[in-house]
Amino acid sequence: MQNTALITGASAGIGRELAIIHAEKGGDLVVVARRQEQLEDLKAELESRHGIKVRVLVFDLTDRGAPSAVYQQLKDEDIEIEILINNAGFGGVGKFHQRDWNEDLAMIHLNVLALTELTRLFLPDMITRRSGKILNVSSTASLMPGPLQAVYFATKAFVTSLSNALAYELRGTGVTVSALLPGATGTEFARVSGMERSPLFQKTASARRVAEEGYNGMLSGRLNIISGLSLWQRFRLAFVPLLPKSIVMSEVKKLQQTR
Numbered sequence: 001m002q003n004t005a006l007i008t009g010a011s012a013g014i015g016r017e018l019a020i021i022h023a024e025k026g027g028d029l030v031v032v033a034r035r036q037e038q039l040e041d042l043k044a045e046l047e048s049r050h051g052i053k054v055r056v057l058v059f060d061l062t063d064r065g066a067p068s069a070v071y072q073q074l075k076d077e078d079i080e081i082e083i084l085i086n087n088a089g090f091g092g093v094g095k096f097h098q099r100d101w102n103e104d105l106a107m108i109h110l111n112v113l114a115l116t117e118l119t120r121l122f123l124p125d126m127i128t129r130r131s132g133k134i135l136n137v138s139s140t141a142s143l144m145p146g147p148l149q150a151v152y153f154a155t156k157a158f159v160t161s162l163s164n165a166l167a168y169e170l171r172g173t174g175v176t177v178s179a180l181l182p183g184a185t186g187t188e189f190a191r192v193s194g195m196e197r198s199p200l201f202q203k204t205a206s207a208r209r210v211a212e213e214g215y216n217g218m219l220s221g222r223l224n225i226i227s228g229l230s231l232w233q234r235f236r237l238a239f240v241p242l243l244p245k246s247i248v249m250s251e252v253k254k255l256q257q258t259r
C-alpha cells in the first residue's frame with residue numbers, strides 16, 4: 001500500500017468524505033469503525049472507482065485495547081501509515097449530573113483516549129521516516145465551555161490543545177499535526193448526540209465541504225482549520241475570547257437546548 005491514510009470513523013459523515021477525498025487523490029486507505037457493512041461498501045466503491053487499496057478494520061475504539069490492536073495489526077501486515085486522521089467521535093446533550101455516566105465515559109474513551117493513544121502509537125514511526133501528517137478532528141466547541149454538553153466540549157478542548165502543542169513540539173521533524181474545528185455539519189452526529197432538534201443543527205454545512213477544507217488544511221500543515229461556519233458565525237466566534245465567560249456560556253446553552 002502507498003501514501004496510506006488511516007481514518008477512524010470512516011463509515012459515515014466527515015470521516016467517510018475524508019476517505020473519498022483521499023481515494024480521489026490516489027492514496028490507499030485503512031478505514032476503522034464499528035459498522036462493517038458500511039466500511040465494506042465504501043471499500044468496494046473506492047477500489048472500483050479509483051483503483052486504490054482499502055483495508056477495513058472493524059473496531060470499537062472505546063475498547064481499551066483497540067488502538068494498540070489496530071497498530072499491531074498494521075505492523076503485522078507491513079502497512080505504513082503516512083496520514084493519521086483521528087475523526088471518530090460523538091457528543092451527548094443533557095445536564096452532566098443527569099446524563100448516563102457510561103455514555104460520557106465512552107465519549108471520553110473515544111474522543112480523548114483513543115485519539116491520544118493512536119497518535120502516540122503512530123507518531124514515532126513518522127518521526128523516524130521524517131514524514132507524516134496527523135489530522136485530529138476537534139470542533140469549534142473546543143474554543144469555549146459547553147453547558148448542557150459539558151463533557152463533549154471538554155473532550156474537544158483537549159483535542160485542540162493536544163494537537164496544537166504537538167504541532168509545536170514537532171517543528172522541523174517533517175511531521176505536522178493539524179486540528180479540524182467544524183461547526184454544525186450535516187452528518188449522523190446530531191442524531192447520535194440527541195441534538196437533531198436543537199437550534200444549532202437547523203442549518204448545517206455539508207460534510208464534503210468540511211472534509212475538503214480539513215484535508216487541504218492538513219496537506220498545507222495548518223495548525224487549526226475552522227470550517228463550515230457562516231460569515232455571521234465566524235464573526236461571533238471571533239468575539240468569544242473577548243467576552244465574559246458567563247455571556248458566552250449563556251449563548252452556548254441556548255444553542256444546545258432542544259426545541
Ligand SMILES: NC(=O)c1ccc[n+]([C@@H]2O[C@H](COP(=O)([O-])OP(=O)(O)OC[C@H]3O[C@@H](n4cnc5c(N)ncnc54)[C@H](OP(=O)(O)O)[C@@H]3O)[C@@H](O)[C@H]2O)c1
Nearest residue numbers: 009011012013014033034035061089139184185187188189
Ligand atoms: N457533525 C458536526 O456537527 C460536528 C461538529 C464538530 C465536530 N464534529 C466531529 O467530527 C467527527 C466526525 O463526526 P461526524 O459529524 O462525521 O459524525 P457521524 O456521522 O456520527 O460519524 C461518526 C463516525 O465515528 C464512528 N464511531 C463512533 N463511535 C465509534 C466507536 N466507538 N468506535 C469506532 N468508531 C466509532 C462512527 O462509525 P460506527 O458507528 O460505524 O462505529 C462514524 O463513522 C467527530 O469527532 C465529531 O465530534 C462533528
